[in-house]
Amino acid sequence: MGRLQVVGRLAPSPTGLLHLGHARSFLLAWCSVRSRDGRLKLRMEDLDLSRVRPQFVDQALRDLEWLGLDWDGPVEMQSDQIPAFQAVAQGLCERGLAYPCVCTRKEIENARSAPHHGEEGPIYPGTCRDRYASLEEARRASGREPALRLRVQGVRSTVTDQFAGSLTQDLERDVGDFPITSRDGQIAYQLAVVLDDARQGVTEVLRADDLLSSTPRQSFLQDLLGLPHPVWIHVPLVLDDNGQRLAKRHDSLSLAALRETGVCPRRLVGWIAQSIGLTGPSVASPCELLPDFELHKLPSTPVEFSPRLVPLLKPRN
Ligand code: GLU
Numbered sequence: 001m002g003r004l005q006v007v008g009r010l011a012p013s014p015t016g017l018l019h020l021g022h023a024r025s026f027l028l029a030w031c032s033v034r035s036r037d038g039r040l041k042l043r044m045e046d047l048d049l050s051r052v053r054p055q056f057v058d059q060a061l062r063d064l065e066w067l068g069l070d071w072d073g074p075v076e077m078q079s080d081q082i083p084a085f086q087a088v089a090q091g092l093c094e095r096g097l098a099y100p101c102v103c104t105r106k107e108i109e110n111a112r113s114a115p116h117h118g119e120e121g122p123i124y125p126g127t128c129r130d131r132y133a134s135l136e137e138a139r140r141a142s143g144r145e146p147a148l149r150l151r152v153q154g155v156r157s158t159v160t161d162q163f164a165g166s167l168t169q170d171l172e173r174d175v176g177d178f179p180i181t182s183r184d185g186q187i188a189y190q191l192a193v194v195l196d197d198a199r200q201g202v203t204e205v206l207r208a209d210d211l212l213s214s215t216p217r218q219s220f221l222q223d224l225l226g227l228p229h230p231v232w233i234h235v236p237l238v239l240d241d242n243g244q245r246l247a248k249r250h251d252s253l254s255l256a257a258l259r260e261t262g263v264c265p266r267r268l269v270g271w272i273a274q275s276i277g278l279t280g281p282s283v284a285s286p287c288e289l290l291p292d293f294e295l296h297k298l299p300s301t302p303v304e305f306s307p308r309l310v311p312l313l314k315p316r317n
Contacts, residue, residue, distance in 0.1 A: 005037070005038055005039060005203075006032075006033055006036050006204050007033075007038060007040075007041065007201050008029050008030075008032060008038060008041070008202065008203075008205075008206060009040065009041040009042070009043055009197065009202045009205070010026050010029055010040065010064070010069070010071060011043045011044075011193070012026075012044060012045065013046070013051075013052075014044050014045075014046050014053065014057040014059075015048055015051035015052055015056060016051075017056065017251055017254035017255065017257070018255050019238075019246045019247075019250055019254045019255065020238050020255070020258070020268075021208060021245070021246040023063070023067055023272060024238055024275065024276070025206065025207055026064065026067070026069060027067065027269065027276075027286060027289075028276060028295075028298070029207070030069045030070075031286065031290060031293040032206050032293075033204065034287075034290055035290045038204070039072045040070075040071045040072055041071060041072065041073060041200045041202065042064070042076070043075075043078055043200065044057055044075060044077050045078045045189070045193070046078055046079045047078055047079060047082075047187055047189070047192055062256075063256065067255070067268070067286065068266075068269065068285045068286045076196075076200070078192055078196055081192070081195065081199070084195065084199075085195055086181070086187065088191065088195060088225065089148050089181045089187065089191060090135070092150065092180065092225075093134075093135060096151075098151065099128060099148070099149055099151065099177075100128065100137075100139075100147070100148060101124075101127075101128040101146055101148070101183075102138055102142040102144040102145075102147075102183070103127050103128060104183075108122050108124060108125065108127075109122055111127060118175050118176060119174075119213060120175075123173075123175065124178070125176075126177065128146075128149070129149075132146075135148075144183065145184070145185065146183065147181055148179065148181045149177040149178060149179050149180070150179075150220075151177055152176065152177055152220070153172050153177075154172060155170075155172060156170050157169050157216035157217070157219050157220045158216070158219075159219045161212065161232045161233065162231055162232065162295070163233045163234055163295065163298065164209060167212065167213075169213070169216035169217075171216065171217065178217060180221075190214060190217050193218060194221045194222055194225070195225075198222070198225075198227040202230050203228075203231060204230055204233065205230045205231070206233040206234075206235065207234060209234035209237060233295065236298075236300065236302040236303065237302045238302065238303055238304075239303070239304050239305070240253070240307075241304060241306040241307070241308075245302075252307060253305065253310075258313070262314050263313040264313060264314060264315045267283050267312070269284050269285060269286055270282040270283045271309070271313060273289050275299075275303040276298050276299075277297030277299055278292050279292070280292050
């Protein structure tokens with residue numbers, strides 16, 4: 001019997017311009033899959049309606065094509081799945097695994113039991129746990145639209161990452177009951193990503209390691225929903241020359257800005273190739289990296305990119 005085909009994915013959020021850090025993790029995800037004749041899906045994670053802009057979808061597609069990355073099948077929009085996500089969230093509530101929560105952010109911050117902070121804000125003090133029998137009751141009794149939170153009492157979740165190693169989180173202590181839908185009706189990233197990866201048959205999730213700490217939550221959700229765990233590979237971030245992770249504020253290092261200033265994509269791919277431990281030419285297309293590509297060559301420390309390097313990525317006459 002042949003080995004199962006690997007299926008990876010690129011999952012940009014069209015809430016801003018893609019930057020060099022995205023280019024590096026997308027190129028790694030592409031190489032990891034293509035070097036094993038696998039398939040790659042492209043999914044736009046467009047659930048955050050207050051920040052999504054259609055022009056960022058177009059920009060992301062241009063950026064990926066400019067870099068020389070391709071994908072299989074149509075570009076999928078995560079928002080097309082909202083009704084399916086909602087049905088799963090309600091199902092978790094009906095099974096008693098999630099519960100309606102009407103607390104505002106401010107109420108959580110001000111809770112008498114002084115919530116302690118996890119890495120993503122205050123840990124929910126459990127005010128609405130076991131308070132309402134159903135969404136309808138929560139709505140009626142509070143006059144508010146409820147969120148849904150997942151129960152995590154006593155849950156320890158361990159994930160094994162192919163690059164970062166093993167990570168165990170005590171979800172109750174480190175994260176707390178976390179939202180799967182928000183009070184304004186949006187589907188939380190943690191739920192959407194797990195459902196979409198499963199629906200698209202994704203077997204390998206390679207992404208930047210700022211999402212590593214989300215993985216134990218995603219693994220727990222997969223267990224509750226009877227979904228398979230993909231292989232996880234979390235890779236170090238790209239930092240600027242002050243040691244700060246690249247973010248939206250680094251728009252001068254966005255792929256759109258680099259393209260406009262005349263950066264050559266083959267030189268950029270060559271720079272990334274060297275930053276991931278490949279020793280080939282400094283000017284290359286993604287396909288030219290494949291014969292030499294091996295994940296274990298990737299350095300385990302973040303890589304720094306200084307704006308001073310930009311002129312070196314321009315064509316030389
Ligand atoms: N859409 C997320 C982002 O752009 C990535 C989610 C994921 O790879 O799981 O940060």
